[in-house]
Amino acid sequence: MSVLSFEEVNYSYPSTQTLALEGVSLEIEPGELCLLAGLSGHGKSTLLRAACGLAPHFHGGHFAGRVRICGLDTREHGPSHLGGAVGVLLQDPETQLVMNSVRAELALALESRGHSPAEVARGVEEVALALGVDHLLDRSTHELSGGEKQRVALGAALAGKPKLVLLDEPTSQLDPVAADELIGLLWRLNQEWETTIVLSEHRLERCLAVADRVIALHGGRVAHDGSPSAFLEWSASHAPALQTPGAKLFSLAGLSPPPVGVKQARATLRSHGLLPPEPEPGQAADTPTHLPVRSRRRRRSPAVAQALQMRGVWHELRHGPAILRGVDLTLAPGESVALMGRNGAGKSTLLRHAAGLLEPTRGGVQWGGRVALLLQNPGDYFLHEHVRDELSATALERAGLTPMAERNPRDLSGGERQRLALAIVTGDGEPPAVVALDEPTRGMDREAKATLAAELRRRAKQGQAVLVATHDPEFACACAERVVLLADGRVIADGPAAELLAGGWYFATETARILGGAGGALGPEQGAALLSGTERSMPKVPAGVSG
């Protein structure tokens, strides 16, 4: 019997005629690790909600067809009663932790289902050990880092040992290290407990290698259902926006099959003799000719007026740790900088100092003009019920939001909300000297990210300095020419993106990881150009590689 089955499911949310799911039929077998792919608003989250009974029991709306979880029809059983069979992890860990301590959080689902105190204690202990959160059991939930919160929320979902686990973009708020750890954990659960996992994710390159199957949704319909390799073949022709950077690299270089992960990509390149030589240990990656070097020159020249200058900035909490420890950072007009580092490294605090929201406890900040800071939640900027009331008509026009003027800002897509919030903070008067953004790509699909990166490049071209805190190396590479790496409140690396994002494991693009940092190639286009150069220099090209 399949763990999860959809039979001709149609679903629409209340007060809308548009079908969020249309004619969805699929079966997921025990032990499968299944990936849901698709652009924002095409039905991934709705499918997960239907798969746990939240749609229609919690969200309401019109529902037709059948969804069965372990043989139970969701029309007869609500999410509370299905909880023994299905565990759910949603995007925002903050809203999924409802108790004060980790132990109480893990115990809640078991207690709710009437397990005895001994069973609850054993269940909590086991799930804590399995997920490596046993050291957090007596900690308060509001003290945890983002990664820890997500782990605890996963633990709460797994506490009853459900057969099926549904995850909705669980890594969107995590740094690359925590995200990799979470994916590794899911894979282990799948392998060792035969837990069936359905995972919705925008950054497919993170988890394609561990997936058994990929279901792509478009307009609420299943557009493709097959193995990861088959999905990559399909996406190249039918949905280029869903292509992973590795697949795009291979597609541009005329190689096949598209790789599901770095390991496979490197093996393919090696077998074709195309793997570029890696830089020697201790030797930096070559700075490619296509990247501008003006940032370095400008930083060295004291004559140029800086857009932002931070000198020895410390942020020390009273009776607490130092969040920033003597940070020096200078931004020239028109320079774009990506700020990277683990959760808790001090990125958000640094941005707040840059915008003057915080006062350094030591050191100082000098501004060359106004700093427009866009914080993590664009929704926090919306005060009105119509987009037109948030901005002047000119500013709306400039941001390309005039067609949405009559809509409620909270009903906009993730990308549109981000664009509106950015237009609000930049204002419609004198352009700011610095545009700073804190994790602007959370929950965004590739298309929306590309649009935002283009907007930031446009602003940089106009002379505004851009400072973006991000966990996403692909986005950093698309919008920044320089990367500053923070750890424990200190700047531990500061240099051209081609150097910093090419040589690492975590803070590196997929293209750079495939090519081992060779040539400082970060994006698929640069990588493909490098490969074609390698190919030309090869004495003999193996048959079937190109074309």
Place this chain on the structure above:
Amino acid sequence: MNRALFYRRLPSPLHAARAGVGALWAAALGAAALLLYHPLALLALGLALLGAGVAAGVGHELRRTLRTALMVVLPIVVINVLVARDGLTVFARLGDLGPFGQGNLTVEALVYGVVIALKVTVLILVTTLASLTVDPDELLALLRRLAFRSALTASLATRMVPVLAADSQRLAEAQRTRPEGPARGARGRVALFAAVLGGSLDRAMDVAATLELRGFAAATDSRGQGGGRGLGRGGQGLGRSGRRGGRRGRVRRPARPWSRHDLAFAASAVAVFALALAGRLSGVASFDAYPQLHMPLDVGTLVLCLALPLAVLLPMCDRRGIEP
């Protein structure tokens, strides 16, 4: 709202004690504050509480609370001096106040006002110390045996307070980053309030969805006479849960052994309550404000004023096994 005013597991003897004992200890201190009237005894209790706060690693938070408490209790003193007419020792005459009679301010009214202010301050400090050091989840877990849903709702409310405080702080910060600054005027404030409310409702919906997924709607009390409504309706996964529910009586969780800190704080609670009760019943540390001050400083009073802090602070001296 500051996150620092909520429970965090710190390495201290009081945090290491079980929540029930911690709550009992705090209740004993509160009862002592209610029983005693002698200003010196109340002062000793207040100082002992501050010392306990320092030993528990929350001294900074207690000092901050003390500053707030002083602002709250100052009007008590002023009002009592102005309205009480029972004292005999006049220190200021305000003359004829019409319908209020003669405005004579007395030392007795002043001292009694101070005593009430001290009592309120000690109660505020006890409450703060308890909220900082007693695990609310553990405490509510005890109550869950009596009323699962009510205890869970209370637990949820305590968790949501810091979360909503953080939300409103985030929203206010976002408004500060607007080029025109935060919303001003009545209209702007209404818009901001509506945004905060909207955000809270969104969050409440998300939390409600999470609770639904964790089985809140099917919740039963953990002594379990029901095994979960609807669990027996069939189906692989849930049927097994139902069977687990049916086996509940066979598996017993071994009783949690009493730690040295549990014992020490329980003994301290008993001692503090006994001292206060003995003081009250025996007339040691007796205090009368009206018509004239009666506030003896005899040996019995001094012994009580020394014994109380000792009983409060002694369990804090044992620092073994306090790490979380």
